Amino acid sequence: MRSRSMPIIRFVREGKDVECKQGENLREVALREGMELYGLKGKLGNCGGCGQCITCFVGIEGESKVGALSPRTEVEEIKLKRRPENWRLACQTIVMSSVIVVTRPQEALLNAKSRLEEARAQKLS
Ligand code: FES
Numbered sequence: 001m002r003s004r005s006m007p008i009i010r011f012v013r014e015g016k017d018v019e020c021k022q023g024e025n026l027r028e029v030a031l032r033e034g035m036e037l038y039g040l041k042g043k044l045g046n047c048g049g050c051g052q053c054i055t056c057f058v059g060i061e062g063e064s065k066v067g068a069l070s071p072r073t074e075v076e077e078i079k080l081k082r083r084p085e086n087w088r089l090a091c092q093t094i095v096m097s098s099v100i101v102v103t104r105p106q107e108a109l110l111n112a113k114s115r116l117e118e119a120r121a122q123k124l125s
Contacts, residue, residue, distance in 0.1 A: 007068075008098040011035055012061065012119045013109055020095055025049070026069070027056050027090035030103065037090060039104050049091035051075040056090040057083070059105030062120045070094035098124040 006019045009029060014036070020029045027049050030037045038046055042055030049056075051073065060069065072080070073092040080087055087105055100119050102109060109115065 007095050008124050009095060010098070010100045010119055010122075010124060012100060012102045012115055013104065017124075022096055024095050025091065026058065026088070026093040026095055026101070029095065030058075030090055030101075035103055037103050039107060047091075051079075051089060051092050054079045054089065057105055058088050058090045058093070059084070059102040060086045060088060061100040061102055061116055068095070068097045068099050070096065100124070 005022070007022055009018045009020060009026070010016075011018065011030070011033075016033070016035075018029060018033045027037065037058070038055055039057075042053065045053070046055050047053035069088065070093060072088065076089050076092050079089065084105070100116075102116075
């Protein structure tokens with residue numbers, strides 16, 4: 001049963017809504033809940049959440065509330081300079097309220113338009 005005060009992370013690629021505690025690390029929640037966070041490079045080797053390998057990309061979708069996630073860290077500002085503005089490094093991101101997330105945004109999402117529209121249309125909390 002869902003608690004109203006807990007953020008919900010809607011993982012679009014996996015078609016799954018996951019509840020987490022406010023202040024939890026996005027990478028930790030994704031891995032705990034069995035999401036396929038890493039692409040091939042990250043699967044072969046990642047830094048374990050230290051902000052060094054730059055393989056834990058996620059895309060944040062929809063009009064997430066301001067402050068729904070912690071602001072980009074210094075590492076993200078540097079490493080994501082040439083990436084889309086809605087990309088984050090999951091290991092650097094703290095969840096404060098409900099958000100819509102696409103794991104591995106560097107990989108094609110089948111039927112992306114309709115899946116994203118559907119994800120945005122359904123109430124998050
Ligand atoms: S896990 Fe290495 S940068 Fe996020």
